[in-house]
Amino acid sequence: MKKLLLCGLLFTLSLSASYSHWTGTGAIADPKYGQVSSGVILELNVSGDTVTGTVSVNNVAYTITSGSVSGSTYSLAFKAGSSTVTATLTQNGATMAGSMTSQSGKLMNVLLTQK
Numbered sequence: 001m002k003k004l005l006l007c008g009l010l011f012t013l014s015l016s017a018s019y020s021h022w023t024g025t026g027a028i029a030d031p032k033y034g035q036v037s038s039g040v041i042l043e044l045n046v047s048g049d050t051v052t053g054t055v056s057v058n059n060v061a062y063t064i065t066s067g068s069v070s071g072s073t074y075s076l077a078f079k080a081g082s083s084t085v086t087a088t089l090t091q092n093g094a095t096m097a098g099s100m101t102s103q104s105g106k107l108m109n110v111l112l113t114q115k
Contacts, residue, residue: 017047022096024112026057040110042089042096044074051076055087055100057108074098 022042027035028083041056044067051067055078061062062085069075075083080102087110094114101107 017045020044020046021115022112023115024096024110026100026108026110028106028108039107040108040112042112055085 024039044053067076072091087100096112
């Protein structure tokens, strides 16, 4: 009976959490070089309204330090070196778009596709 209850609990927990993988590009406006493109990957774990996972930019992974989802809008924060980067991304089906902003004010517009 204990095994059955444990299996039921684990099944219920697995239904309340989800994983998603997003890939795409981001672009930062540079006064000297114009739009500088970067590869972006999101590995997101969502449990209720809490989001954890990683953000990778040009193959450098950063751990999400705080994240939430409300409806189709994801709010994330992560440390890139000594700077905190915040992201606001909106999901529309299998696409996600939005921006990431560093503490210094650099803005990266991103467009991602769910894989």
